[in-house]
Amino acid sequence: MSRSVPPAARSLPAWLWLVAFGLAAINLRAPIVVIGPVLEPIMGTLAIGAGTASLFTTGMILCFGLLSPLAPGFADRVGLDRAIACAITLIAVGGVMRGVESLTVMLLGTLCAGMGIAFGNVFMPSLVKRDRGDRLGRTMGLYTVMMGVGATISAGSAIPLMNASGSWSTPIWLWAAFGIGSAIVWWRMALSLGPEQPTASRRPPMSRLFRSPVAWTLTLFMGAQSLSFYTLQTWVPAVAIQAGVPEATAGIMLSLINLTSIPGSYIVARLASRLTHHSLLVLGLCSLVALALFGLLLAPAASPLLWAVLLGAGQGGCFAFALTMIVLRTRQPQHAAMLSGMSQSIGYLMGASGPLLFGALHGLSGDWQLSLIFLIVLLAGQSVAGVLIGRPRMVKLGDD
Numbered sequence: 001m002s003r004s005v006p007p008a009a010r011s012l013p014a015w016l017w018l019v020a021f022g023l024a025a026i027n028l029r030a031p032i033v034v035i036g037p038v039l040e041p042i043m044g045t046l047a048i049g050a051g052t053a054s055l056f057t058t059g060m061i062l063c064f065g066l067l068s069p070l071a072p073g074f075a076d077r078v079g080l081d082r083a084i085a086c087a088i089t090l091i092a093v094g095g096v097m098r099g100v101e102s103l104t105v106m107l108l109g110t111l112c113a114g115m116g117i118a119f120g121n122v123f124m125p126s127l128v129k130r131d132r133g134d135r136l137g138r139t140m141g142l143y144t145v146m147m148g149v150g151a152t153i154s155a156g157s158a159i160p161l162m163n164a165s166g167s168w169s170t171p172i173w174l175w176a177a178f179g180i181g182s183a184i185v186w187w188r189m190a191l192s193l194g195p196e197q198p199t200a201s202r203r204p205p206m207s208r209l210f211r212s213p214v215a216w217t218l219t220l221f222m223g224a225q226s227l228s229f230y231t232l233q234t235w236v237p238a239v240a241i242q243a244g245v246p247e248a249t250a251g252i253m254l255s256l257i258n259l260t261s262i263p264g265s266y267i268v269a270r271l272a273s274r275l276t277h278h279s280l281l282v283l284g285l286c287s288l289v290a291l292a293l294f295g296l297l298l299a300p301a302a303s304p305l306l307w308a309v310l311l312g313a314g315q316g317g318c319f320a321f322a323l324t325m326i327v328l329r330t331r332q333p334q335h336a337a338m339l340s341g342m343s344q345s346i347g348y349l350m351g352a353s354g355p356l357l358f359g360a361l362h363g364l365s366g367d368w369q370l371s372l373i374f375l376i377v378l379l380a381g382q383s384v385a386g387v388l389i390g391r392p393r394m395v396k397l398g399d400d
Helices: 014-027 036-046 055-078 080-098 103-131 133-165 169-193 206-210 213-242 247-274 279-298 304-328 333-365 369-389
Strands: none
Touching (some): 014 133, 014 169, 036 055, 036 169, 055 080, 055 103, 055 333, 080 103, 103 304, 103 333, 133 247, 133 304, 206 213, 206 333, 213 279, 213 333, 213 369, 247 279, 247 304, 279 304, 279 369, 304 333
């Protein structure tokens, strides 16, 4: 985005920029994951069923899909740095509200935090494009790693914190406090850097983006990988347990998927930034996921931990690939924000439908075979989209 002062005057020490960037990345995942482990106690306290309780998680994903398109225009009006500060503030305020023992307040907090995360998801690739274009691979790798670390710590610490304090609100409020601290850092940075010149008049209309084959290809890839990821995050333990895998091992599978995705995403982001043609890279990632899905389909109990490792490496790599392509396939920061908004909006709407479709197919057939075949067919389409987006073509909006 254009600036009202020279770039040198707006520069920050590299370590401070990276710390702020990492704080923002953690806030985009940890507040989502912290609810899951304590969902049963929340249901008991509020006297609600599983359907209503699912709004605390699926409601956030729907926010990502519905609210992401609003983010680029907001950043144009207030400036990217202040927009990120606003997003983290929304996440923190939403976290405070989600720890209150009231269904209405918690749902409002979910909407507030969901809006903040939706906006943050869109802003971060644009920020990298603006400030770290010469260090793209390392920065996008750091982004995906910090999100994974935040999610892993959030999931692993929720139950111990609840047990130690005697309240399910404790882990939620601790992450809200982390958000407040992060927001303070970002507001100090944004105010010290000074205002950015509004750019709404220079940003091309979204209708041009909708006419771009490259943008649609990336959007479909993002949607397919999101659907597969959220589906397997929800159902992998159930699939494994029905196949005879011990419950403890089924739980370890989910942890392995998330842990393996961290190094996988970092390596892919670094590698993608150095390549010109990316089709073979994305085919390799999709092949890892395919091996895992066929393993779950044909021999789920044979090597469950291997299937988990393959899923984590493949899905984590696909996610990092999609985010990196948002930056590589655009020429300007505001174009990256537009593409990020489009791909993540449609992608997360597709992702929110995945667990429901997967479970519905299980209900029709009585086993998980049809559900897994559905994911394999989806992966074939994702692979085609990945090969196409892997070709070195830029999103053209008519003004670059």
